[in-house]
Amino acid sequence: MVRVRLEFSGGLELLFGNQKECEVDVPVASGQQELTAGHLILWARDNMLQERPELFVKGNSVRPGILVLINECDWELCGAGESTISEGDHVVFISTLHGG
């Protein structure tokens, strides 16, 4: 189990029962040594998402328009779906906004 601090914003929190922040214990995928961001997404979909999964995931990753931030950093800078998530990491899923 890896303890992760999850945060949803930009409207994504609505898909997760309107909770913006929570701490969760995420199991490492079987046959894997470490928890990856990609696995965390699927785990959140299966265990936390309350409605309309098609607005959160597409294939094995997040939908276009959603940024993933690991410890205040764009996940593209640390390997995207392959990024390793360690104990105590802060992962933010944020939907890009268009309103003005």
Add this chain to the structure above:
Amino acid sequence: MSPPDQTTLPSNCDDASTLRVQNEALRNQVDTLQEQLAALKAELEAARGLTATAADTIAPTPADAPRRASCGPCGGDPSTSAPTAPPAHPPRAPPRHGLSRAQAERYSRHLLLPAFGVAAQERLCRGSVLIVGCGGLGSPAAMYLAAAGVGRLGLVDHDSVDVSNLHRQVMHSTARVGMHKALSGRLTCAAINPTVQVEAHVCGLSPASALALVDGYDVVIDASDNPATRYLVSDACVVAGKPLVSAAAVGTDGQLTVYNHGPDGPCYRCLFPESPSPENCSRCGEAGVLGVVPGVMGCLQALEAIKLLSGVGEVASKKLTLFDALSGRFTTVRLRGRSPGCVACGASPALTRASLPDYDYVLFTGQPPDDGPPPDLQLLDAAARLAPAEVAALLAAEANGAEANGAAAADGAAEAVAEAGEQGPEAGAKRGEDEARAGAESSTGSAGPAGPGPRRGVLLLDVRPQAQYDVMALPGAVHVPFERLDERLGEVLALCGAPAGSTPAGSSAAESSAANSAPTSASAAEAAPQGAAVDAPEAAAAGAGNHPPPRPRVVVLCRRGNNSQRVAARLAALGVEGVTDMVGGYQAWARQVDPAMPLL
């Protein structure tokens, strides 16, 4: 006065929209110059007054009273501003900057600021900013940039001021409802600082006109409200080589970054190569927005534009600032750099000066380039749907029928409905029964406006979000938000007199007996003389060996008439007979039936 930039636009372009942009720009310039002239005349008058007063007491005429003729963005060349004639004023070193006395006074608090100073202010006064969108973000951005003395501002918006804009779009006012936002914005900016040149572009930004507009300015601010425009602005900035200050705000969240800046700053497409689906885009017109939130973000945009023009401070490139208004928190996160494979700013871009004007942004984003309501769906048979006037007639007939029966049954039922909305499923089901009975009692034989057949009680099912229901609703409407329909489906089906999906065995029996008894009870009520009909439903139900309530006529209501169709179609598929909806929802009701109802 520097020559207007727009007159130097390429004239070989036969594109009508480019010509329109040119015309508009020239018109703008005439207007702006006239405004500046008026401001200068006023200043001159004031200065003459001062001179006259001063002449009475002090012999020498202050040479700086008639200010430098150059009123534009920035004063003239410093060398020419040194007096050539022997000074007729107290000793003063020639200014080492290009600001006029009026400018030096107006921007004095910038000049006093060690981190900013006169050189930064001069750069600001020579600079120009294009603001795409004159709404909640564009308002404070434009006002602060005008106040700060940016030489030339371009305001882009095709829309006009609506009363629902005013809680956040602070550049406009109640008196300007209906006016073009770009024109209203120009008035406000000119009032704040008449020495700034403000150009209004009332046609909005289109792929055909975008490059001509963006080429004419140093910095671009994306203050738009939809993905199609956001991709277009970003692409145009990449092609034209301009930095783009981008922000967005919905609900209580705000975001800000600067695109296309520095050696490896990303563009919008680097971050979002694939457009989000329309369902992933919440809009202010649907989700609402706390007015101050775009205000905060628009101010930050003005700040980034000032930093870009003045060269002071660190620009938010490769950084995303997130504002959470409810927790009062700003977070800044690191973003990726330019993507080599980006179709706009990558190594071999598909988007170029030649291809951009023909790019289909509506196709790419799947959304029109505005923040308007979604298109009207047509899920139900159009003939079966009810216009607001028909719903009104149905409700009136129901109320009259109850009155004719000498009973306040309908009123009682309506009150019960209102209570049921707050009391939960059981009370709701009980109320449905009461109301349905009231409908049967009230039958006078005349067919309702919805078509022939026995009249039944009317069940108004309101599926709008709680926030909208809290503002206003039709009396007696049962409120079940669209998002909660699944979890309250059993309750809703019971109200509608349809079998509950959760108890298939019992309910299918109830449904078949209801199907058998309903026409009987209704026709009995219709055939019987008034007064005798009162017991008919019970008698008929008793005859069927069960007590199924006569099923009400279900009319689903929402804000605009799309979700109501979705719900009606769903209920119909689950066995609710004759369920329909109100065309155009509460908005149509407010426009066509009850103008006193607030139009949300």
